[in-house]
Amino acid sequence: MYFTVYVLLLAPAVLVAAGPTVSRYLAPAAAVRVxxxxxxxxxxxxxxxxxxxAVGGLAHTAQVQAYAHSSPRRLAAADPVPYGFGVIAAALLATALVRLAATRWHRARELRALDAVRARPAAGDLIVLPADHADAYALPGRPGRIVVTVGMLRALPVDERAVLLAHERAHLTHHHHRYAAIAQAAAALNPLLGRLRxxxxxxxxxxxxxxxAEAVASRELAARSLARAALATTCLPGPPPALAYLRHRIAARVGALRATGPTSRRRRVWPAAVAALATAVALADATVALVRCLNTLLP
Known part of the structure; x- marks a missing residue:
């Protein structure tokens, strides 16, 4: 097996290291996509x-050899992966797939738990919950809903409520839950990717x-709305919705809104592009090696 298969195991660490650069030099929409x-x-x-x-290592077992009728010497030449590496890789792969299934199950359970909220009477896409704590989140699906508590509405004046609603509506319009779902699945497959998630x-x-901020034509108003909403509460009950207004680095977001609008400096993220391209080349090379191994095994 070519050494590129081992390069693939190192690729996630390199791509994770490139993540902060992408966030720093690209506007938020471009950064999320990249x-x-x-x-x-x-x-x-x-x-x-x-x-x-796993395929390369387990191919050396007696059972596979008996089925394939291949020469051990020929297999060793086409695929030098030790048997022990194959066993470890198979165990890690099985663990990753179990983690992925568990993540998907927990996510589905959380969404089912919110079905009762989705079924509540709505004014357009807005559902107001009679709760005193301040909270707001986007509930994706068919139909998508914006969920706001009475406590949150009381905490914000009218103009700042418009910011909150525009924020949550942007989550639904741009399908942000899909990006979050991909990130969660990837982190389940490889915990190292939790930083990118x-x-x-x-x-x-x-x-x-x-x-x-663009919808209300005021970055200062958007920053003030976020800061006031954050001050209205210090603790939110229950598991955090994926797209909640008050759950991700409030101080950093307020600071970014009070600064000038973001711009993308694409030339500064070339290391990430190079790392992704090198990973794609390694994927292709490892695939060729796998095909060669399978051709050796086929009777």
Whole structure:
């Protein structure tokens, strides 16, 4: 097996290291899209590298050899992966897939728990919950809903409520839950990608902040709304919704809104592009090696 399969195992660490640069030099919408691509590539590299190593290593078992009728010497020449590496890779791959299934199950359970909220009477896309604590979040699905508590509405004056609603509506309009879902799945497959998942979670909130500031034509009003909403509460009950107004690095978001509007400096993120391209080349090379191994095994 070519050494590139081992390069694939290192690719996630390199792509994770490139994440902060992407967030720093790209506007939030562009940063979220690029980070999601990097996360998907890194997760794919992890799964494919473990698959190739598992196939290559377990091909040396007596059962596979008896079925394939291949020459051990010929197999060793085409695929030098040790048997022990294959066993470890298979165990890690199985663990990653179990983690992915568990993540999807927990996410589905959380969404089912919110079905009762979605079924409440709505004014357009807005549902107001009779709760005293301040909270607001976007509830994706069919139909998508914006959920706000009475406590949150009381905490904000009318103009700042418009910011909040524009923020949550941006989550629904731009389908931010899809980016979050990809990031969560990738982190389940490879825990190292949790840093990119967190960057994407912050990025979608920044994206929605910028959309809200544009909708109300005032960055200061958007910053004031976010700061006042954060001061209205110090603790939110229950598990955090994926796209909640008050759950991701409030101080950093307020500071960004009070600064000048973000711009993208694409030339500064070339290391991330190079890392992604190198990973794609390694994926192709490892695939060729896997095909060669399978051709050796086929009777």
């Amino acid at each position: 980070l999601t691509c990097l996360t998907a590539v890194a997760a794919g590299a992890t799964v494919w590298a473990l698959t190739v190593l 967190d960057e994407i979670a912050f990025g979608v909130e920044r994206w929605a902040d910028e959309a809200a």
